[in-house]
Amino acid sequence: MSSPDPITAFISRQRHLLSLERTADLTRSRLLLTNCPPRQLEKNGLAILGLAVMSVQVGLGGKVLVELGLESGGSSGMFQPNEIRSGDLVKIEGSSSLTVEKSKAAADATPGIEGVVYKANATRVVVALNSDDRDMDAIPERCRLIKVANTITYDRMDKAIDQLEELCFVNGLISAKEGASTPNDITFSPLFRVLLGLQRPSAPDFDDTNVKNIKFFDENLNDSQKEAVRFCLASKEVACIHGPPGTGKTHTLIELIQHLVSAHNRILICGASNLAVDNILERLVSLPTRLNTQTIDFNQICTRIGHPARVLSSPKTLDATLDARAARSDQADLLKDVKKELEGLLGVLTGRKSTSSRGSGSGRGRGNASSRGKTAGGRTGTGSEGKGSKPRGAERKKMWEEVKALRKEHRQRSNQLTSRILSFTPPSSESTNIAEDASSSPVSTLILSPSQIVLATCHSAGTSALAKEEFDVVIVDEATQALEAVTWIPILQASGKRPTKLILAGDPMQLGPTVLSVEKAGDKESRKKMAKVRSSEKGNEVEGSDLEIQDKTPQTATNALKPPHTLETTLFDRLEEMYGVRIKRMLEVQYRMNKRICEFPSQMLYGNKLKSEPAVAERLLSDIVTGEGNKNEEDLNEPVVFYDTSGLEFYDVEEQGEGGGSRYNENEALVVRQWVGRLIEYGIPPSQIAVITPYQAQVTLLTSLLRPLGSIEIGTVDGMQGREKDAVIISLVRSNEKKEVGFLSEKRRLNVAMTRAKRHLCVVGDSSTVARGGKYLAKWMEWLEANAEVRYPELN
Numbered sequence: 001m002s003s004p005d006p007i008t009a010f011i012s013r014q015r016h017l018l019s020l021e022r023t024a025d026l027t028r029s030r031l032l033l034t035n036c037p038p039r040q041l042e043k044n045g046l047a048i049l050g051l052a053v054m055s056v057q058v059g060l061g062g063k064v065l066v067e068l069g070l071e072s073g074g075s076s077g078m079f080q081p082n083e084i085r086s087g088d089l090v091k092i093e094g095s096s097s098l099t100v101e102k103s104k105a106a107a108d109a110t111p112g113i114e115g116v117v118y119k120a121n122a123t124r125v126v127v128a129l130n131s132d133d134r135d136m137d138a139i140p141e142r143c144r145l146i147k148v149a150n151t152i153t154y155d156r157m158d159k160a161i162d163q164l165e166e167l168c169f170v171n172g173l174i175s176a177k178e179g180a181s182t183p184n185d186i187t188f189s190p191l192f193r194v195l196l197g198l199q200r201p202s203a204p205d206f207d208d209t210n211v212k213n214i215k216f217f218d219e220n221l222n223d224s225q226k227e228a229v230r231f232c233l234a235s236k237e238v239a240c241i242h243g244p245p246g247t248g249k250t251h252t253l254i255e256l257i258q259h260l261v262s263a264h265n266r267i268l269i270c271g272a273s274n275l276a277v278d279n280i281l282e283r284l285v286s287l288p289t290r291l292n293t294q295t296i297d298f299n300q301i302c303t304r305i306g307h308p309a310r311v312l313s314s315p316k317t318l319d320a321t322l323d324a325r326a327a328r329s330d331q332a333d334l335l336k337d338v339k340k341e342l343e344g345l346l347g348v349l350t351g352r353k354s355t356s357s358r359g360s361g362s363g364r365g366r367g368n369a370s371s372r373g374k375t376a377g378g379r380t381g382t383g384s385e386g387k388g389s390k391p392r393g394a395e396r397k398k399m400w401e402e403v404k405a406l407r408k409e410h411r412q413r414s415n416q417l418t419s420r421i422l423s424f425t426p427p428s429s430e431s432t433n434i435a436e437d438a439s440s441s442p443v444s445t446l447i448l449s450p451s452q453i454v455l456a457t458c459h460s461a462g463t464s465a466l467a468k469e470e471f472d473v474v475i476v477d478e479a480t481q482a483l484e485a486v487t488w489i490p491i492l493q494a495s496g497k498r499p500t501k502l503i504l505a506g507d508p509m510q511l512g513p514t515v516l517s518v519e520k521a522g523d524k525e526s527r528k529k530m531a532k533v534r535s536s537e538k539g540n541e542v543e544g545s546d547l548e549i550q551d552k553t554p555q556t557a558t559n560a561l562k563p564p565h566t567l568e569t570t571l572f573d574r575l576e577e578m579y580g581v582r583i584k585r586m587l588e589v590q591y592r593m594n595k596r597i598c599e600f601p602s603q604m605l606y607g608n609k610l611k612s613e614p615a616v617a618e619r620l621l622s623d624i625v626t627g628e629g630n631k632n633e634e635d636l637n638e639p640v641v642f643y644d645t646s647g648l649e650f651y652d653v654e655e656q657g658e659g660g661g662s663r664y665n666e667n668e669a670l671v672v673r674q675w676v677g678r679l680i681e682y683g684i685p686p687s688q689i690a691v692i693t694p695y696q697a698q699v700t701l702l703t704s705l706l707r708p709l710g711s712i713e714i715g716t717v718d719g720m721q722g723r724e725k726d727a728v729i730i731s732l733v734r735s736n737e738k739k740e741v742g743f744l745s746e747k748r749r750l751n752v753a754m755t756r757a758k759r760h761l762c763v764v765g766d767s768s769t770v771a772r773g774g775k776y777l778a779k780w781m782e783w784l785e786a787n788a789e790v791r792y793p794e795l796n
């Protein structure tokens, strides 16, 4: 049998790997849920216990939003640290103060109700229910929230792969297809040809007037940032920005977006995470409206799909959400009426409101639903906004029927409203107002559509609300953390009749996408190849580093499309492997770290090219303390300290019990507490200190030890990517006679941990164990011994 063509092989392999991953994710989730008691799940950040329903609201599309808070905590009751974020799939289950067995039996009897986290902060979590209204009845007074495997993401990725296959099929590139037919109206543009290895990327057009006469909005951009912006504007189909830690990747993207908007492009901006999207949105809406000779108000032209993930999102960011835009529209009053009525009914049905307090709505022009408002639920209420007893029997049934009709109405109205907000009117020549400003230079006001820029996570870019929309440019930030299939979601969504350009930004040397399935056989192999590509790039040799895998052969990039060995290969990785340096630019100046902190990662992972901006190169903790005595404190003038526990027998321990497997190291945690305590005594604000450790069990231990010292951020590496703090302490945990290092050997993970610190990095660990974990760790220990202030802990 002849082997399949490259596109068919690529698509089949993606499908196969995605199905393995879906199974692995579901299995893990099922195992955790069946084997771990709720307390253990809470400890692992996968559950929030002791909850009660605080309110029931209605969101866009008639979705029922249930707000949960701590039953006993009042409005300030803080949840335990957890991994539950907006977009996660969760289950609301009943909980009681019964014994574990009895509560387990009770939970089994009521299987819970599923929903998607709409928004979450430290005290409240709002869940959009997936199910029928009637299921609301299943939400008990006391409940808990459990994170479950998110099958919706897999469904959307599968759909993207099916769509890609369909596109190739109708364009005669493959002869048969496996997937279901999902007709699409997309032109097979040069972007698709490049992504599938059918043509090389066209040479960037640096003679284009937009590029040649470019006037940077921020003249302080460094040369590598300017070059990256020019390169992205000049590239025809695709461009990648490689941004090592703190090199202003987002800063560069913001500059690029301003140029793209000035040139009237419509842009879909996506990120692998909500945080990445919010980061860009926050910076865009804070831009001055006057850009060179143009006035562009980013507050008017950015629409955010989904909800910001930050605990304290700025009002401007919240204003850009689709919900806020809908609430401000001229159709909002009608929608509010239906919403009020619905919320009133739901309040009564769930016993949180008395019958008389339900909103009836004015019913202006809404047809039948309004008149029903006063007739259903004809019980005598208390006349207050307080709780009432739940209606029963026929009355209850009738009210649910009413809820159903109102929800349908709400859904239809809000869908119409949403598509009106997201629909795009291209700017015409009349939409530019020219005026003279005070200095009498002409200023043009670019009047753009409210959805000139749409921002969403890659996953939520798959929403049907965007199905008819086309974009000139798709930007994917954190592209090196996104599975390739998830990156295809915005690409396919944005594409239509016009050609679309793709810009990917990320750092392949920091955390990649999380992959659970075991089929990673080619992993090491493909990384070796990638390293070859990177090392062969002009001036990017990695000297004496990483480095047995680096070789100095010239250009090894090839443009053949190959099926991925593993899901860990992102689209960014694959394009880099296929097209090499021709497809990307690297940012070379970092604005975060003291130069000593930056030295090791630069040598080992960035070919010695990462330079420190002079303004940060010498920064120390002593610069930010006020008392003169403290300024001279030796500890505050050390950028890198290494507490070596070698020989002290501070052994790590495996967590016991169901759901165990994580590790902790008590003595190491005590060393961390001592050091954090000392930094605080010197006057470093706790909010400027982060403690990072690879193990969840150590996070739990450190949280209990450090909480009394203030709001120190404590977490695993995963939550810290993209963040920075003045002082960072890394607790390595692993110390044992067998010299096992576990996933400490993942150098990209370690790279993220060690590049979060601005002024001070303290490493606590056992050099004799860690150095045995491979060449990279051995080199790091060697480097620390030679360059850090090495200390040996004394615990009292």
Ligand SMILES: Nc1ncnc2c1ncn2[C@@H]1O[C@H](COP(=O)(O)OP(=O)(O)OP(=O)(O)O)[C@@H](O)[C@H]1O
Binding pocket: 220, 221, 222, 225, 243, 244, 245, 246, 247, 248, 249, 250, 251, 252, 591, 592, 721, 722, 723
């Ligand atoms: N050209 C520049 N001049 C001055 N400061 C800059 C410049 N470029 C970036 N910065 C600053 O460097 C810091 C890091 O920038 P930014 O957050 O854009 O980096 P990043 O590459 O997105 O970071 P990460 O490592 O989190 O991916 C910010 O404080 C930013 O203001």
